[in-house]
Amino acid sequence: MNFDILSLFPGMFSGPFDESIIKRAKDKQLIDISLHNIRDWATDKHQTADDAPYGGGAGMVLKAGPLASCIESVKRRHPASTVVFTSPQGRRLTHNIAVELSKSSGLIIVCGRYEGIDERIRSLYAEDDISLGDFVLSGGEIAAMAIVDSVTRLIPGALGSNESAETDSFGDGLLEYPHYTRPPEFKGLSVPEALLSGNHELIRKWRRKESLRKTRSLRPDMLSTVILTREDRKMLTEIEQEDDCVM
Numbered sequence: 001m002n003f004d005i006l007s008l009f010p011g012m013f014s015g016p017f018d019e020s021i022i023k024r025a026k027d028k029q030l031i032d033i034s035l036h037n038i039r040d041w042a043t044d045k046h047q048t049a050d051d052a053p054y055g056g057g058a059g060m061v062l063k064a065g066p067l068a069s070c071i072e073s074v075k076r077r078h079p080a081s082t083v084v085f086t087s088p089q090g091r092r093l094t095h096n097i098a099v100e101l102s103k104s105s106g107l108i109i110v111c112g113r114y115e116g117i118d119e120r121i122r123s124l125y126a127e128d129d130i131s132l133g134d135f136v137l138s139g140g141e142i143a144a145m146a147i148v149d150s151v152t153r154l155i156p157g158a159l160g161s162n163e164s165a166e167t168d169s170f171g172d173g174l175l176e177y178p179h180y181t182r183p184p185e186f187k188g189l190s191v192p193e194a195l196l197s198g199n200h201e202l203i204r205k206w207r208r209k210e211s212l213r214k215t216r217s218l219r220p221d222m223l224s225t226v227i228l229t230r231e232d233r234k235m236l237t238e239i240e241q242e243d244d245c246v247m
Ligand code: SAH
Pocket: 085, 086, 087, 088, 089, 110, 111, 112, 113, 114, 115, 116, 117, 130, 131, 132, 133, 134, 135, 136, 137, 138, 139, 140, 141, 143
């Protein structure tokens, strides 16, 4: 999958894209990331990529010309890629949106800065607008990193055999169960017995039940959309009795 990232600060990506899962996915040629400096497409001698907003007011706006040239050049190279704008006004990034984006042959991710981007560029080129949440970042770079990371994890082969996107939170519509590693006791807290039992069925059941318990406790809204099995419903009844007793 090709990721093209258009930014005024491409240097921000060294580090996050040079470690761990993203690095491995690049090395395995599952993904290819190209960084494009929007400023390189400015034509004046000062390489101006931003300008004051019409109507006055604070801040600067990314100019239409350099960004349009940059998008068009990248799109010529990867015509099947989807042009995604990062914006606090976009669709909030979720697991389902990451799955949707992972089906595209490539993403051209546009990172805004300052007050944002000349609206005409959005109208002309944006195929999707993605937000990280209801807050304002200083630029789209961190959002682009989140998009690349969450999408890459879903590409078959990107995660090692010990890692799985399916059991991760949201992969099956629930939050994931809690994890423990050695030692078996830490500051008076023990690892749940089922996990030490070596009994795979017992472990599966424990994990499913704890996954349901966490979801019920932290994200009850998710339970209304997930398809529950009979076993899930029985576990939820037990959880209700156990947890409501404690409270
Ligand atoms: N003035 C704009 C915010 C601009 S912030 C407004 O009020 O809507 C500058 C850039 O940061 C944006 O163009 C976008 O690329 C990025 N950005 C800011 N917040 C974001 C968020 N929550 N999700 C994704 N990108 C964001």
